[in-house]
Every structure is written in structure tokens, then in C-alpha cells.
Amino acid sequence: MSSITGVAGEERRDFDKAERRVLRRRSLSLLGSLLAPLKRSILLTALVVVVSTALQVIGPAIIAYGIDTGLPELLRGRAVPLAGSVVVYLVAGVLSGVLIAAYTVQTARISQAMLIDLRERVFVQTQRLSLEFHEQYTSGRIISRQTSDLDSIRELLDGGINELVQSVLYMLFTAVALVLLDGWSGLVLFCSFVPLWFLIRWFQRRSEATFRESRVFSAKLIVFFVETMTGIRAVQAFRKEPRNARDYGELTEDYRSINARAIRLFAVLEPGLTLIGNLTTAAVLLFGAYRVLNGDLAIGVLLAAVLYTRRFFDPMEDIATFYNAYQSAEAALEKISGVLEESPTVPEPVQPKPLGTGVTGRVRFEGVRFAYRADREILPHFDLDVPAGQTIALVGSTGAGKSTLAKLIARFYDPSDGRITLDDVDLRDLTNQDLHRAVVMVTQEAYLFSGSVADNIELGRPGATREEIEAAARAVGADAFIRSLPDGYDTDVNKRGGRVSAGQRQLISFARAFLADPEVLILDEATASLDIPSERLVQEALQTLLADRTALIIAHRLSTVAIADRVLVMEHGRIVEDGTPADLIAGTGRFAALHAAWRDSLV
Template structure:
């Protein structure tokens, strides 16, 4: 897994090789997004091609009407003028109709691409392993789904329209001018060099600034989201002033980058206007002299002026397209980086089914390191018989939570095998794994919805009676009944209507309703007060019967319900035995228990 690679995309100082790889990755993603709508895409291109031709025909028809229709009308022949008028009207109507059709087709493509991309991000980030989510902040994920997708939407809705129609319009206009009056075409060709130099200058400077602008915008979103997510810690530690300074710095950086972008446009836009006006003036001067000499007709000169002026009209919109393109390209790079991430815990290619697990867990020669320099479990062996309740105790950083995450397969071992009923977890079918092993962590997360909905998460088809029975088993029924709407009470995001201890009880009910073969409690009683903890322990003794349980707790009162205690230090088991046996000894657990008992006194 290359989480550091994704994080690195917040930089804007890539090497040429890195930039090439990122562009190729983004193009692959773009092709995959456009492939399902390729039929509509080809139709859209045909529509915009015909509509542009209809628009470009206008000045030539005006020239025909002036140079051929007016002299004929003087002689009493009205057909040429009528033809020019009706043809001009027809091309205008057809052009307007096709443009309206094009806008609808482009919107259809845009929405299809965005829905596909938004769904991909959501589904893929769900599948990515815990390692990714512990490295890639929630603010950055939200930025991918919000500001980055908005940038792509703006490009698809407006930018591509400006580019495609603008490019075709300029190309057809230039061709029409050359066919109508080659001399005026040469004058227009003379403006291409300064126009190209100005555009190149703009591109070189704007590319870096637009990338910085996207990064600055993402940093703002990350700072805001993380501050609001951790608002309790912010207010508890009075970090508002420090956060204000940091957010102010990010706002200033964002403003400065955008100010420099505006300065670029302040040079580029007037430059375009200047080149266009000079070109029109030269065409008028040269054409006027030729009209006086009889070398050029008035209608052709008027059409040449119209074509020259119109040639420069799309350039400003195309410059704005470049703005949107840079933002969207930067956004697509970041999104493609997320979508290219492979889960560090991949699903097996040929999964082994385990419809009914007994719950025997075995570690054989397991080594695990978060990084090469951070070895957590050095050569670890452990056998947990089915139905046994073990308690893991030890100092912080001893490896207890890592052991639990390996059992739940949030991580895979760097070496060795973790088995459930003799099946390597890496080969076990994901559905069977999630059904057989459930982990309740210290953070009891509740989703928006009712209390019953949150408990039902452990068994989506559970009946109200089963939900109530699970709540009663863990001692949650009484407080749930006291809520405004009982089990139908909306807990709001993160359980705003219930306390931390009550959230933990609801998460217990959710886990017990799932009825796993292996239940892992990682500091799961830390949010409970003493009476609540005793009530839960009574429920645990009943509900943990006939299932394998791994309990990680600093409160040694929780250890009392365990059949076996494992004391860990530096990733190794230093003591292993029944609670009463270890308490009666003189080892590490006996000292911990004595210190805990003295603290109660």
C-alpha cells in the first residue's frame, strides 16, 4: 500500500517522471469514465460540429447578400437577396436548435460521469483498509467528494463546452476567412504568433498557480472539517485562538494564490483584446485599400471583418476553460490517486467458505510491523480454543490492540498466519469473516437514525423483539425506554442524544445481536461508569458463553470474567494463566492487580 504516495499528491513539486505517471493515471480514469457514454459522446460531437458550421456560415451569407443580392435587387431580381436572408435565418435557427440539443447531451454526459465518479470514490474508500483511513484524514476524503468533484463538474458543464465549440469555431472561422479572402487570412495568420506566445506564457505560469489553488482549497476544507469534528477537544483545551491563526494563515494563502491568478488574467485578457483589435484594424486597413482599388468587394470586406472579430471571441472563454481545466486536472489527479490505492488487506481470489465458525483462533509465527522501523509483534504464537474468554492486559503500546486488529483482519501479518478454525484469515470469504468476528472498539460510533436502527446494524433483518432482547442482555433496555421515543429515538450524528456510556451500551447490543463466533472488546468498557460496567459484566457472562472472546481492558475488574489472562509487554506474552492463578503469584499481573485494588481503596 502506498499511503505516502497519496499524501505526496498534496505537493506541487513533482519530478517529470512523477508528473507523467500522474497524468497517465488520470487519463486512464477519464477514459474509463467516458467509455460507458461513448455513444452519446460521439453524437454530441456531431451535433456541435454541425451547429458550429451553421454559425460560421453567417458572415459568408451576408457577403453574398451584399455583393450579389443588392445589385440583383436593383435590377429587379429579388431571389439572391431572399436566398441570403432565408439561408441566414435557417442557419441561425438550426444553430440555435443544435446548441440547445448539445447542451442537453453534454449535461447528460456530465451527470453520468459525475455519478459514476462519486459512486466509485464512495465504494472504493469503503473497501480500503484501516491502514489507509488512519493515514488519509477524513477532511481530505471529504475534499475529494466536494471541492474536487465540483471542479470536475464545472469543467464538464461549462469548460468542455467552451473548449470544443471554441476550437471548432476558431478553426472553421479561419478556414472560411481564407476561402473568402486569402489576403485577410494571411493577416489573421500573422496574429497567431503573438497569440501563441501570450497563451504559452499564460499556461506556464497558471499551471503552477492553479495546482496551488486546489491544494490551498483542500487544506481549508481539511482544517475546517477536522476542527469541527474535534470541536470538543478544541473547546476543552481552548485552542480556538490557535485554530483561528492557523485557519487565517490558510485563508491568506488561498487568497494570495487566487490574487496571483487574477493578476495573470489581468494581463492575458487585455493582451487578447489588444491582439484582436490590432488584427481587425489591419484587416480593415488592407481591405479598405483593396476596395478602393477595386480588388475587393464591400460585402467580402465586411465578412472578413466579422470573421476576424469572431475568431478572437472564443479565446477569452477558452482562457477561462484553462482555469477550470487546471483545477479539474488537479482534482482528477487527487481522485485517481485515491482510486488507484489497493487495499492492504485484499479480498481472497479463491475464498474459502466457513458457514458456521466454532471460534478457534490461532497465531503461528506471526510478525507484524506498521513500518519497517516499527516492529510491534516479533515472532508471535498463540492458540485460543473455541469458546474461551481471554483478557489481554499490559502497558500502553504492548501490542494488545494490534493483536485484536489482526484477529479482526483489519491488518494482515507481515509474516506468519492467523487462523480461524484452521483457515487462514487471508483465504476466508469476507462475508464469513465479518459474520464470525465482530470487534467493539473504544469509540462507540452511532449513525444517524433511531436507536433500533443502530442496534439492527449487527443483524439487518432483526425483529423488534430480538433488538429488545439484545438491549436487555447488556443492560441498555432501561435507559433506552427512558428516551423521548424509546427505541425510535433519533440519536443524531455521533449519538448526540445519548451519553458516551449509553453509546457504548448500544454498540454492545449491536455486537451481541450479530451473534459472532469471536467477539473482541477493545477497551469497550472505558466509557462506562462502575454501575453500568457491572451491569454489562453480568450480561457479558451470559452472552459470552459458548463463544470465543478477546477482552482488552485497563480496568482489571473487567478481567474477572475471563477464563484466561495474557499479560503482554513489547509484543510478547510474558504471563499466561487463569486470573486467580496469576493474582496469587508474584508476577506482572499480580502487581497490576494489587495496584488497582489499592487505587479503589
């Protein structure tokens, strides 16, 4: 039994390694695509940093020349070698400082260009992805991609890569200079690479999992916070504050614990680097001093060798700090690349068919089957013909499939089998532009964006004139209340339309739909959240809105159903009754019972 468990564990580890390799390749591919447009700037920056680093590294060699050659020459009355070495040392320092400043500015420009590109890609991609993605991928996780994950990458690009490139080049040039200056001292330095390799490898293995977990807990904190604030009404209504505080405290404790593990790793790494550096410097000094006593090594060369050895280990701590930022950024880049790799489940057609002019609005379901998941079939086999200009009301219990029909007509989802046509053209063959022009959905939420009332109505047809916007508002009965607002059509509705009532928001959304002038209009529980006076006001607007167009009304309130030409009663994804409101009320079926219960509730 234990051997089976061991094999399973080994297979799991192999799978994890393979998965990490795939994720790393995907992240590197994304990074490469961000760097590609900046090749010239990167090459120029690389040249600047190479020259500036070489000028920094040359210092100890100049000092060695000044001591071993300049000082003896000065004793002989010749000051030129020593003065020359001082001048060269100062010029190299000044030029190095100027080039470092230029390098810092240039790398900042490159990092900002990459971040802007990445932010725009994430925003455009999350808008492009289908509704299925957004229903599964919570808003908190998307916000985490745009905030904490991008911040991790920003920290890496702004300072981390800058320091890494400088540090690596500095160490490389320092090692080369030491070998050229004194090969034996270089050999002592290379011997220190053995304990360095073991220490860094130990840190890498443990920190990779630690920092990945840190990003996971950071995302969980953001998701929990966003979802709590989004649902704050429900939180306060159900007195969920103590439980949320307890859950959030547990998450912060987990986050603190994982960060404490990361700190403990650095508590071993940094002293370990310092110890190896000090021991190596001491070894170079002792071995060099012995050779100086034997006359095999000049004192200036020994001083330069000690300086080079000490300087070689100085950037180690910066590299360790970079690795911290790198681990966080790598995990963030993996998550962002995952979002960017997603493909819309409702793609644009490769060879679209034009909808053309004179669209009538006839909608047909032909053998449609739909399932959100393999074990959750909503429509087992569905056929429906909606003639052009007909208003259909869908009624039925929750989960009967009413909203699913609406989402399929709006092409938020594609059917698993069968097809849905608009004027005999499969919806999957229509461009999004044609489909969104012909089909408009008004939901219960009646979402308004920050901006003026006019701006929100104009969403129905971008570029519409003020006269057309006001005409649409008058047509649905919204003009009077809009003009009563402080700034009329220029009144800012505030976040999510908080300045206007639910009924007024719904009228604005109707004006938006009227301005769009679609051939097919879908009303998904558009009056469910309204009180009776507001519903009556909206009912009058509906008469105008539904005129001369195909309409699908999903409603639990049967007062809304009365304006329909045809009523479909649905149960478990099937139509169980089909007829005019009057005919169904006069019968003895499901709709008649619903209508009788509704009428009794009014009494």
C-alpha cells in the same frame, strides 16, 4: 559545488515532469473510463454541436453574398437574391439557436451522469480500502475529495467543456471560412498565430503550477476546518481557539496570495488576447481596403473578412476562462484518481477457502511478526493458541501490542510474517463476508449512526426481524432503557448517538454484537469510558455476551478482567505472564502488582 547543485536541480525537474506525465495519464485514463459508457450520447452531441457551429459561422458569408450579389440584383429590379440571403440568414440563426439549446441540455445530462458515476466510485472505494489507508489519510482529505475536488470537476463539466468545444469548433470553422472566402485575409490571420502561441505558452507554463498550488491550499483549508470541528471539545477545553484562528488566517492568506497570482496571470493574458485580436482585425481591414481600392476585392467580402477575423478572437476569452477551470479540475482529477488507484492492503483472497458450518472459534497465532512501518515493529515473534470458547483478557502498558492483536484477528491488518488461523484456516484465505460473520469487534467508541435504535442494532445482522432485535436487547440488559426512550426502539439516536449516554451506547453496541452472534468477539477497551454504575450495568451484559464464544478482552480496568478464563500480560509485543486471574493475583508478577495497585485505588 554549484555545478552539482545545478545537476541535482535538473534531475529534480526531470523527475517532476515524468511524475506529471504519469499523473496526467492516470487522470486521462479515469476520464476515459467515465466517458466510455456514454459514447452514443457523446457522438450525438458532437453531431449537434458541429451542425450548430457551422450554421453560426455561415452568417458573414451570407452577408457578403447579400451585399455583393443581392444589392446589385436589387438595383436591377430582382429582389430574389437579397430576399433569399435574408431568409437563409434568419433560418440559419433559428436552427443554430435550437441546436445550441439541445446541445446544452445534452451536455448537462452527460456531465451529471459522469459526476454521479465518479461520486459513487469515490464513496465505494473509500469504504473498500483497508483501515491502514484511513489511519494515514485524514478524514478532512477524504471530504476534500468528495467536496471541493468534485466541485471543480463539476464546474468544468457543467460549463467549461461545453464552452470549450463550441469555442474551438467556432474558431476552426471561422478560420476555414475566412480562407475559403479570401485567402489573403486568411494568411493575415495565420500570421497572428505566432504571438498567440508565445502568449498562450507563457500563460500555460505559469498557470499550471499556480492552479496546482491553489488546489493544495484549498484542500488544506478544508482539512484544517474539518479536523478543528471534529475535535472542537479538545479545542475549547485547551483554549486553542486563538491559535486556530491564527493558523487558519495564515492558511487563508496563503490561499488568497496564490489566487492573486492566478488573477495577475489573467490580467496579462486577457489584454494580450484583445490586443492581438484588434491588431489582426485592423491589419485585415487595412489590407482589404487597399485591395478594394484596386478592384481586387469586393466590399461585401471585405466586410465578411473583418467579421470573421473579429469573431475568431471572440471565443479566446472563453477559452482562457476554461483553462482556469481546467487547471483546477485537472489537479482535482489527479487527486481523485490517486484515491481510486489505491489498493486495499488487506485484499480479498483470489481462491478463498470456505469457513463452513459448525465453526468453533479457535484462534491461533503462528510465528506472527507485525510492523506498521519498517522502523516500528510491534510484534517481533508471536505465538498464541486460544481454544474455542475461551475468554482471554489482555493487559499491559500502552503500546504493548494489545490493540494490534485485536486488529490482526479482525483482519484490519495482515501480519508481516507468519499466519493467524480461525479453525485452522488462514484469515487471508477467508472472504470478508465469512470473516465478518465469524469475528466481531466492539470498541470503546461504540459508534452509533444516525437513525433509530432498532436500525443501529440491526447492523449486527441486516434483515433481522423486530422480535430478534428486541430479543438481543433483552439479552444484554438494554431493553428497559430503550423502551423508556421517547419512541422506544424507533427513537432517533441523533448524530453519533448524542441522544443516549455513553453506557447506553455501549449496551446498544453489545446488542448489535449479540445479534451478529459471532464465534469470536473482541472487546477493545469497551468499558474504558464508562463510570462505575454504567460499568456494572455493562458487566452484567458481558456475562451474557461472552457465553459460549471465544472472546478477547482488552482492558485497563481490572474489574473487567475478572470475568476472563485466562489473562495474558503483554510487554513490548511479547507475553510475559499467562494464567488464570486467580493464579496471577496470588503470584508476585506484573499482574499481581497491577491488581494490588487497582485494589488500593478503590480504597
